[in-house]
Amino acid sequence: MAVNNELFKGTLQTIILNLLSENERMYGYEITQKVKSITQGELLLKEGALYPALHKLEADGLLETSTEIVENRVRKYYSLSQSGENEVVNKLQEVKDFISQLQLLLNLKTSM
């Protein structure tokens, strides 16, 4: 299913933060594959969306990074910082509230 990127964008940071809260630390490609496997291929997280979001979260101090040599290359791991751990709860609540409001709005529209 081709998912509208604009719909995905708004919740992308929350998705990344939530994945990292469940997996401790992940690298870029691993995040794309995790999204693909959880949604059974319905949602595809492209590099063009993932890396700006990851680097924005890092710049905002919500993520920390570390590098390691893995299989003949340097791998950059992302993990939640202390403020990232605090923020993930708020972000999840924001999305849940938004989804419930959206359902309300769309149900109203379809019933009209």
Add this chain to the structure above:
Amino acid sequence: MKLTKPQIEQVLGCIKQKCSSYIDVQMEILDHVATSIEEKMTVDGKLNFDDALIKTRASFGVMGFSVMEDAIMTGLKRKYAKLFIKNFFSFFKNKYILLFVLIGYLSFKFQEILANKVDAFAIYISMCIIVYGIVFYTLFSKANRQKKIMANSISNIYLSCSGSFLLLIFAIIVKTKMLTFYGFPATQLAISILIPLLLIYIISALKTAKIGAQESKSLMEKYSILFKMV
């Protein structure tokens, strides 16, 4: 299926042709591309390395690796800007503010002593020599030689920009030369305020550059181990 070292080097060569020469950018793209190739070759056992590389490159779209390059650059600029601002404003706390007021007061008194003996421009030239001495020493010191690391280059921007601060001081000296403020010479007052601010700016820029240099050094060590570069 895991890629061999020559295959990793081939992927790196391909990335070097298509994107920036910064090693931190190249390393992040390399891991993503190499993992993607490995995954494709694992899923389709008949797919060879060259075809998997072509497929992976195509998956980046018309913009190619520049999507990742731009994201990394924008992220680093934002990260170090925030760090610099945080460092700068950390000096406006009670424990430092008294120290900087004292420095301002001492520079005012120092100018009073030198009045009629030394011109304001002579003080300005001395300031320029000291500031540029610090900037050039830091930028060209051994700890700061990771020119091919984007994090290092971006973290040095604030230090390089201290010249703009000196230009501002120069403009103020020129504009206020004959003016007085509540009976005090305006130039003398302005310099007394700007010297502590310049000091705060330089210290904040140095702290930001130091963090960038530390991050770059750690990455450069790993890169040197892998690709035998000194």
